[in-house]
Amino acid sequence: MQVADNTVVQFNYTLKSEEGDTLDTNVGNTPLAYLHGHKGMLEGIEAALTGKNEGDSFSITLAPEDAYGERKDEMIQRVPVKHLHGAKNWKAGMMATVHTEQGERQVTVAKVGKFMADIDMNHPLAGLTLIFDLEVVSVREATEEEIAHGHAHGEGGHHH
Known part of the structure; x- marks a missing residue:
């Protein structure tokens, strides 16, 4: 299944600085889950994931304005x-x-x-160009409840 609006996407990521230093990763832990198309993810990541399939791995580079903004x-x-x-x-x-x-x-x-x-009060990553290594672990249709709540439920997502 392809990543599209109203799908729940589980993915692994490694976040790196422009210099290649690892800043954060969830590799080896539960994949992160989000409801695609509901503004629950950085726009640049969501745009890059659109149309991808389970098992796809790729890297994207986001300028500050596409990530956490410029430092002010x-x-x-x-x-x-x-x-x-x-x-x-x-x-x-x-x-x-x-x-x-x-x-x-x-x-x-x-x-x-x-x-x-x-x-x-700037976001700690504001002003940085960031590199995301992404791996799509799974893609499924969202439930009516997830769409109504605006976020993914279950492992890697929100728990009520």
Whole structure:
């Protein structure tokens, strides 16, 4: 079966930097599952998977604007340390959670003082050209419930 809208796709990936360094992979673990055509995946990956078949393996390169966007300097903000959640002692490079008007958000601590911290609200992969090695493990028709919920259920997908 071919990858098309309203199919559930399970795939393995290895994410690499432009320099070839592995940044993340799920190879050796449960394949990632998503509902194709429902904006549950990076657009560039979804476009590359369209029309592929079970067993296909290939690589794609995504520019920042097709992946996690360009880095924006205005996304670095100064906040009171007491607003950082997830640890007691903060150091630059650590991930924290902050409460915003849009809900909880994961941020990177850029610099920390006694009372204030500079946090980077850019996605950690923003500004990077990324290489994805993809392997389509399985493709199946989505159930009516998955289509109604807008995501894949079961192994590698969402569990209710």
